[in-house]
Amino acid sequence: MSRDVVKVILWEEKQKDYLKKIYDLQFIPRIGEEIYINKENWKVTRIEHDVEVSEINIYMELTKKAKQEKSFSSETNSK
Numbered sequence: 001m002s003r004d005v006v007k008v009i010l011w012e013e014k015q016k017d018y019l020k021k022i023y024d025l026q027f028i029p030r031i032g033e034e035i036y037i038n039k040e041n042w043k044v045t046r047i048e049h050d051v052e053v054s055e056i057n058i059y060m061e062l063t064k065k066a067k068q069e070k071s072f073s074s075e076t077n078s079k
C-alpha cells in the first residue's frame with residue numbers, strides 16, 4: 001500500500017513567513033486546538049488544504065500564558 005507524502009506548513013496568522021514545514025505528519029490539528037511549537041503554545045485558527053500540490057497550510061496564533069501559572073510557580077518557590 002503506497003501513501004503520498006503531504007507537506008504541512010505551519011504559519012503564524014497574518015504573517016508572510018512560515019514557522020515550520022513538516023512532511024508526512026501523522027495527525028492534523030483541528031481548528032481551536034492548541035499545539036506546542038518552538039517552546040510556545042499556539043492555537044490553530046484555520047486550515048487550508050491544497051489538493052493539487054498535496055499541501056496543508058495550518059494558520060495559528062500565539063496564545064498568551066495565563067497569570068495563574070506564574071503566581072502558582074512563585075508560591076511554590078517561596079515555600
